Amino acid sequence: MKIITTPNPLLREKSKKVSTIDEEVLDTIAAMRKLSLDWEKEHPYELSAAMAAPQMGVLKRIIIVRDDMEDKKKATFTALINPEVIRAEGKIKKDYEGCLSVPSIYGMVPRPTKVRVKAKLEDGTEVRIKATDELARTLLHEIDHLDGVLFIDHIRDDEKAFYKMSDKGDLVPVEDYESEIRDNEKLWND
């Protein structure tokens, strides 16, 4: 298992609902947790906040979300199965987003600041989550993955809102973003 990156067409597929939480589903979740932390070891300035199953090529509606997004030492994740946005509200705010599947590119993405999500936990319990700000953003980003949507899709061409992480961990504006990512993706799809 490895993290797949753009322009891999699997990232553009719609994932299937999980009907039974069986061994295979639990193995997928375990692999997601492991991959997220492996990735983090190779990216000293970044935190692996969340991940969706299609990012390792598994087209199932499963995401994992870090329980503590500030402290790298706290490396636990909650898995959400068949997560669904019931309501998105509040102001639309722009903030930085990155993605394990869009290597080293960050963008300013507009998102609503409040969401309500329903999902199942690994043990089958149904949960409803009321999230704001960073957690709301993370949930929307991950649930997008289950429908083949990437954060770059929310950024209009004219906004020039892309950044790259320097060797020192600073975000610097990217000028040639189109040629780096979108054109690649077009080539792959044609």
Ligand SMILES: [Zn+2]
């Ligand atoms: Zn992502």
